[in-house]
Amino acid sequence: MLKFENLTLKYEDKLAIRQLSLSIKAGEKLAIIGTSGAGKSTLLSHLYQCLKSEAAYSSQKQGLVEGLSTYHNVFMGALARHHWSYNLFNLVSPFKQPLAEVTQLCQELELDFPVSKKLSELSGGQRQRVALARALYQSKDIFIGDEPFSALDPLMSRRLLDMVFERHNTVIMVLHDKSLALEHFDRIIGLKQGQLHLDARQDELTSEMVDDFYCDIPLTAASHVLAVSDV
Amino acid sequence: MFKSLPFIGYWQKTTFTLWLIAALCFYFADTEIISLDPWSELRLMAEGFLRPDFFATEYLLEALWQTVSFALLGVVFGLLWGAPLALIYSNRFVAMLCAITRSIHEIFWALLFLQIFGLSPVTGILAIGLPYGATFARVFHDILLQSPKTTVQTLPYGTDKVSRYFYGRISHVLVPIMAYIRYRFECALRSSAVLGFIGMPTLGFYLETAFRQGHYHEGAALLILFIALIGTISLWCRPRLIAVYVVAALFTLPSIPPVDGALLWRFITQDVLPPALQNLTTWSQIDLGVMQSLSNWSQNLLVEQAFPGMIVTLLLALVSLAMAHGVAVVGAGLASNLLTGKLVSSGIHLCLLVLRSVPEYIFAFLFMMLLGPSMLPAMLALALHNGALIAYLTVRQSDTTQVSPHYNGRIDGYCYDVLPQIYPNLMGLLFYRFEVILRETAIFGILGIASLGFYIDSGFSEIRYSSALFLMGCTALLNIVVDIISRRLLIANTGTQISCARESGLSSVN
Numbered sequence: 049m050l051k052f053e054n055l056t057l058k059y060e061d062k063l064a065i066r067q068l069s070l071s072i073k074a075g076e077k078l079a080i081i082g083t084s085g086a087g088k089s090t091l092l093s094h095l096y097q098c099l100k101s102e103a104a105y106s107s108q109k110q111g112l113v114e115g116l117s118t119y120h121n122v123f124m125g126a127l128a129r130h131h132w133s134y135n136l137f138n139l140v141s142p143f144k145q146p147l148a149e150v151t152q153l154c155q156e157l158e159l160d161f162p163v164s165k166k167l168s169e170l171s172g173g174q175r176q177r178v179a180l181a182r183a184l185y186q187s188k189d190i191f192i193g194d195e196p197f198s199a200l201d202p203l204m205s206r207r208l209l210d211m212v213f214e215r216h217n218t219v220i221m222v223l224h225d226k227s228l229a230l231e232h233f234d235r236i237i238g239l240k241q242g243q244l245h246l247d248a249r250q251d252e253l254t255s256e257m258v259d260d261f262y263c264d265i266p267l268t269a270a271s272h273v274l275a276v277s278d279v
Numbered sequence: 280m281f282k283s284l285p286f287i288g289y290w291q292k293t294t295f296t297l298w299l300i301a302a303l304c305f306y307f308a309d310t311e312i313i314s315l316d317p318w319s320e321l322r323l324m325a326e327g328f329l330r331p332d333f334f335a336t337e338y339l340l341e342a343l344w345q346t347v348s349f350a351l352l353g354v355v356f357g358l359l360w361g362a363p364l365a366l367i368y369s370n371r372f373v374a375m376l377c378a379i380t381r382s383i384h385e386i387f388w389a390l391l392f393l394q395i396f397g398l399s400p401v402t403g404i405l406a407i408g409l410p411y412g413a414t415f416a417r418v419f420h421d422i423l424l425q426s427p428k429t430t431v432q433t434l435p436y437g438t439d440k441v442s443r444y445f446y447g448r449i450s451h452v453l454v455p456i457m458a459y460i461r462y463r464f465e466c467a468l469r470s471s472a473v474l475g476f477i478g479m480p481t482l483g484f485y486l487e488t489a490f491r492q493g494h495y496h497e498g499a500a501l502l503i504l505f506i507a508l509i510g511t512i513s514l515w516c517r518p519r520l521i522a523v524y525v526v527a528a529l530f531t532l533p534s535i536p537p538v539d540g541a542l543l544w545r546f547i548t549q550d551v552l553p554p555a556l557q558n559l560t561t562w563s564q565i566d567l568g569v570m571q572s573l574s575n576w577s578q579n580l581l582v583e584q585a586f587p588g589m590i591v592t593l594l595l596a597l598v599s600l601a602m603a604h605g606v607a608v609v610g611a612g613l614a615s616n617l618l619t620g621k622l623v624s625s626g627i628h629l630c631l632l633v634l635r636s637v638p639e640y641i642f643a644f645l646f647m648m649l650l651g652p653s654m655l656p657a658m659l660a661l662a663l664h665n666g667a668l669i670a671y672l673t674v675r676q677s678d679t680t681q682v683s684p685h686y687n688g689r690i691d692g693y694c695y696d697v698l699p700q701i702y703p704n705l706m707g708l709l710f711y712r713f714e715v716i717l718r719e720t721a722i723f724g725i726l727g728i729a730s731l732g733f734y735i736d737s738g739f740s741e742i743r744y745s746s747a748l749f750l751m752g753c754t755a756l757l758n759i760v761v762d763i764i765s766r767r768l769l770i771a772n773t774g775t776q777i778s779c780a781r782e783s784g785l786s787s788v789n
Contacts, residue, residue: 100436111433113446115454124446127434132441139445186435 049074049218050098057090057242064090066242072220077213079229080222081246082239083262088222089194091239095220096192104186104216106193110179112167119163121178122150125185153181156211158204172199180208184215191216195224202228226258290702294604301601304594310658313651320649327495333504335497336485343504346481348528349400349474350467353407354460355525361412365419373416380413382758385470386722387732387751389477390739395546400532403479407470411463418459419452426451464516468509469638476640476725480533486641490648502637509636546744553577553745580746585753588724588731592757595654595730596717599661603716604709606666611673611705617682618693628674634667639719640726647726657723661716669708677701714762721754731757 051071057064064087072078072095082088089108096105104125112121120139123146127135138146151163157177170178176199183191191212197205205225209232212219223229229236236253238246238261246261287295336342367373389406396402431447438446475483482505489498516524549557555572556565612618614627639660646656682696724732731754738747 104435105433107429107433109429109433111427111430113430113450115452116450120446120450124430125435127442127446128437128439130442132439135439135442136445139450188435 050095055094057087057094059087059090064242065094068242068244070237070244070247072218075217076220077218077232077234078220079233079236080220080239081224081226081229081236081258081261086239087242088239092192092194092220092222099190099192102188103190103192104183104188106180106183106191106196108194110175112175112179112182114168115166117164117166118154118159118161118170118178119147119150121167122153122163122181122185125182128186150181150185153185154178157181157184157208176200177208180212184212187215189216190218190220193219193221195222197228198224206232226262227255230255230258290706293706297604298601301598304597308591308594308598308654308658310655311651311653312655313653317649317651323493324495324499324645324649327497327499328503330496331500331503332496333500335494336489336501339485339501339504342475342480342482342485342501343508344531345479345533346468346471346475346505347508347524348531349403349407349479349481350464350471351521351524351528352400352404352532353471354411354464354467356404356408357411357415357463358460359412360408361415362419364412364416365423368416368420377413377416378759378762379755381410381417382718382755382762383410383751384718384722384732384754385410386473386477386725387735387754389474389479390736390747391751393477394550394739394744395543396538397536398478398480399535399538401535403471403474403481406474407467411467414463415460419456422452422455422459423448461512461516465509465512468512469636472505473638473640476644483641487644490644502641506633506636510632550742550744551748553749577749580749581753584734584746585731585750588729588734588750589753589757591654591728592717592720592730592754595657595661595723595728596713596720598654599658599665599716599720600709600713602658602662603666603669603712606662607669607673607705607709610667610670611677611701612690612693612698614670614674615677615693615697617677617680617686617688617697618690628671631667631671631674634663635671637664639664640722643723643726652727654728657720657726657728661719665712665716669705669712672708673701673705676704710765710768713765714758717761718758721758 049072053069055068056066080088096103119142154163159177180196234250236248364373385406388409389402392402392405426448434443434447472482475481476487486498486501553573553576555569610631614624616624642660643657646659650656677697680697680700686692686696720730721732724730725736735747735750
């Protein structure tokens with residue numbers, strides 16, 4: 049589905065991804081792990097740029113609109129499916145069919161309040177689920193998520209992850225919960241300072257390998273840090 | 280001079296400098312009280328307010344409704360032309376056009392349109408709609424610039440442009456924009472009432488008549504009704520009702536007298552031109568002599584009217600600014616429940632509401648009845664209205680400030696704990712208000728104070744339209760220059776951009 053060699057990306061003028069080679073097959077469930085600043089989000093948004101015509105993207109910047117209702121925030125996932133006049137009319141007075149669909153979706157996501165509630169009245173966990181609902185409502189083949197469950201408890205994360213799997217053929221997700229990654233995904237890749245340091249199928253991978261990945265600092269990077277601090 | 284005083288901080292220096300300048304200006308300003316017996320007049324007025332007569336005014340409901348309908352239609356007209364311009368406001372030419380339109384006060388616009396349309400509703404609606412539209416363009420542009428861009432980035436692939444714009448950008452700014460429109464509507468009500476002073480059939484017309492004739496019971500009733508009208512906006516101005524109001528306002532407009540085309544043409548091609556150009560028929564007639572008399576004409580106007588007018592305007596505005604500062608600091612202190620307790624602070628809150636509801640112009644008019652024609656009534660009016668407004672906004676901040684656990688609730692504790700926290704914001708608002716004060720100062724000329732408005736008003740009444748227009752240009756220029764300078768100073772000294780939108784914070788209160 050997607051393949052690149054020696055990819056180098058910048059984030060705010062700093063090198064975020066260095067000479068990375070990766071191929072992703074359709075139908076894969078791929079988890080990306082790594083410490084903060086490893087370049088995960090940069091890689092993810094690049095993947096989305098490559099796949100955007102068939103992918104739904106749940107970004108860390110949720111892009112939610114404070115002044116709009118929950119319903120409208122979720123509906124925004126369907127903007128591309130309708131004519132602009134339909135979208136504008138819906139902004140003033142919601143249509144029945146999308147309203148029913150969004151209400152249903154929100155209930156599945158355990159958002160148990162009226163969808164007319166303003167976004168500004170929601171808690172952090174609720175917002176994250178609204179952002180997720182918007183991505184799900186896009187009904188795309190591929191789901192690309194950047195820590196979409198970071199504000200939720202582990203049990204709910206598992207339930208919602210199942211929902212995401214049910215509705216998408218391919219799933220690419222950055223996760224900070226490594227047990228979630230190990231239990232549910234086919235393939236796990238680990239990023240460290242913009243480079244690929246781990247790429248394994250679920251059955252080859254053990255918890256120790258992941259712990260090792262998080263522990264050791266690669267020699268090259270460490271010496272680089274030392275060199276800088278000497279100056 | 281401050282170098283040897285290590286404990287005198289930035290804001291103390293600024294305050295001291297402001298008061299020093301104001302004291303100098305006060306010395307040169309004309310503040311003599313010319314009144315035979317202000318106390319008996321005051322007693323009569325107080326009696327009027329104690330026993331207001333709500334049934335004295337014929338056409339009372341009509342006047343109230345006309346005030347509302349001019350304000351409403353003015354705002355709608357302003358939105359119609361201002362909101363689209365907000366999208367292209369980054370264009371320099373558009374920005375300049377808006378700056379000029381905005382810098383001329385509603386009353387001056389009204390005086391101008393009065394010559395063309397007469398006492399027609401068109402005059403009132405255009406006079407409010409033109410400067411308001413220009414303000415909308417600028418403020419909406421500012422608000423749009425501040426809207427987050429993350430939503431647009433996360434919209435699904437293939438979303439069309441219109442949906443993108445409305446869901447990604449406009450939806451973010453809808454709440455602040457609605458709040459700002461509400462605030463502007465309140466301002467428009469004040470402007471609409473004041474238009475009565477130059478003859479439009481709004482509340483100001485009846486107010487002026489009542490007070491001038493000494494019918495204080497009647498005048499007091501009108502003023503109380505006006506304050507109640509503004510204080511209860513949130514009750515009668517429901518979003519769903521607005522459409523109904525607009526339609527009703529359109530249908531109940533007083534009939535529009537026909538505009539004489541020939542007169543209008545004469546006005547545009549002859550009357551507004553300087554005398555030297557009036558009798559020319561072709562461009563080729565412009566020679567050295569014409570240029571000479573043109574330059575003499577403008578020089579005379581500049582030296583005899585524009586400069587003296589500007590000086591008086593600036594003197595008046597600066598003194599009023601310092602006085603407004605005093606009112607704001609004292610008012611904010613008294614209205615803070617951290618200092619005076621619940622009962623007193625809510626009483627002061629009510630006073631602040633009344634003071635900021637009444638237009639400066641009406642205050643100045645009342646004070647002038649009491650104290651006679653000098654700059655003092657105008658200073659008091661500007662200081663009370665603007666000081667109350669700033670105090671009101673500041674108190675909202677001070678009510679949410681955190682105080683230390685050993686806060687003692689006395690004046691010393693307030694000065695240590697609360698005042699330093701709210702002061703920068705108070706000063707920011709004060710300096711932003713300077714632009715507004717300056718604009719308002721100009722119109723006090725119509726009450727007889729020799730500011731720029733005085734010369735403009737006499738230009739119109741003596742049918743010297745060209746000089747009136749020339750002086751209006753000078754006023755606009757003065758406002759724009761002061762606006763640019765104060766913005767630069769503010770950004771340089773506080774590092775913050777004070778935008779007009781800050782004031783819309785007001786609207787969520789009523």
